[in-house]
Amino acid sequence: MRFIARRLGLFLITLWVALTVNFFIPRLMPGNPAEAMMARYRGRVNPEAMKALEVAFGLNTHKSLPVQYVDYLGNTLTGQFGTSFTFFPQPVSTVIAQALPWTLGLVGVTTVIAFLLGTAIGTVAGWRRGGVLDSVLPPVFVITSALPYFWIGLLLILLFTVVLNGFLPSDGGYDPTLTPGFTGEFVVDVLAHAVMPAITILIISIGGWILTMRNNVVTTLAEDYITMARAKGLSNRSIMWQYAARNAVLPNLAGFAMSLGFVVSGSILVEYTFNYPGIGYMLKSAVDNQDYPLMQALFVLITVVVLVAVLLCDFLTAALDPRVRTEG
């Protein structure tokens, strides 16, 4: 269980580092951006919100830096992120709660599909070492996983919306003329809007899974237990899935944590490209409007979600792989 304790420790320390960085960035930047923002919004929002901001950014306050820091940590941990400017007078947490399901749905579902599909293709490619799949796939997916997300998105828009004359919608998360609700029409519309963003993320993220899985399977092929399984006369299919793939997938699971950062970065660009109303699109509009409270809350939120996902992955790896549990 030392493994679990260590990963939990890393989780807490990383969280603390991210929060601290988030606290110091606005205070260390030259030219005091927070003050400039306050000046611009003065008179447009009520004095109480202004006061809260002064506290949040350490302006016009007699509190020392350490006291501000402790206040900030307390506020963040209890989910008090202040008031958004762009969506005034809604508090930041309400604004974020509206955007979160869109991103979780899009990125979550797409990542699971990419993982399952990529792992399956990678297994077959690595198993048929030197076969057609194995010689064609690696170079192709080395290139697709190096493509810029937003460019693929733009190409899809060009193909499906411009050339095919509005075959798929490219703007927003749903048709604003429909009333949101669990009606068949609305659900279909939401799915139609999600197709292109999802395909974009899928095209780029699947390559990593395929390549890693293929390489892992290639390495397991030389193992004694594969020879043993052959000697027992098991069918090729069951050796491939139950012997090679099961062992090869473990490092892939650990890679999941790493890839999540990439996917999250990509989804910010994808959401911006398609005006998809999720967290990434909101981050971009917060930056455009210099809505610093919203921006910082979004950064904290994204970090926490990624860290929790990484932690869950670690737990899963520990549960599945005895070697990880016993080492160190």
Added chain:
Amino acid sequence: MSAIAANTGAAVEPTAASTPNPSSRGRRGSGVWRAVRGNGKAMAGAVLLLVFIVMAAVPQLFTSVSDPNKRAFDLSLPPSADHILGTTAFGQDVWAQLVWGTRLSLLVAVVAGALASILSVIIGISAAYLGGIPDAVLSLLTDVFLVIPAFPLIIVIAAYAGGGSLTVLIVVLVITGWSYGARQLRAQALSLRRRDFLESARVRGERSSYIIIFEILPTMTSLIAANFLGAALYAVLTQAGLQFLGLGNPSSVSWGTMLYWAQNNEALQTGQAWWVIAPGLCIALLGAAFALLNYAFDEIGNPALRPVPRARRRRQAQEATR
């Protein structure tokens, strides 16, 4: 993502890369070159990269336009003999912008990639070599930077810095780009630690700095090269993403900036597809060049991943179908 593909290679690599026999160490450089020439993926990547380097060094060879940002032509022209990719909604030649934009895009990739790999070499190898508490601290630092989502952090920093100057851009790319390489290099350096040639250097009484620079580093050239390529790829894509979001310097000439202006003017909807396709394609090709070279270095370091020669391939295919 291609960095992830490199991961499994590195885990296996030490045995392949760390058996330096005296005769081959002297001409290691030529060995790398021979390996690149013998590998199709590496060759394709190297040729692509060379084309971009020439474009960045002497853009005058490819276009007669000397100031690509000047609004010198008619607006929104379709492709023609005079403007092979047409003109932008501001009356700039798309091809000229593309050619001149190579310089900044490539410069940022190479500089940020190089600085990030230097940082990962320093941190990764000192962690492995020093061991104990310094190792624990440096490894923790590496892990923390590895899991903090980099792109949102970069956006926040760029937003507070009021849009990215070149320095800000490179600094954030280096800060967020070093950790992956550091982890790989530490793993390999650890596996080297108890090798005979290092023991003998220690017994000879060499200083740590000498051992690290002249004994450890030369055995890791291929991994360091792969790390540089990975970091450069990361810099290409992240830089383009930032510029596309408008967080670069909007008046600079680069591929990401071109896409930013194209998106702002709804180039796709107004029939100026080339304004979008061309710069994106260049980013993709430069990214592909780095990724292909990176993957090839992985194959060179880890023979198990290399493509199987045709004769063996046929035999194995028969076995598999049996």
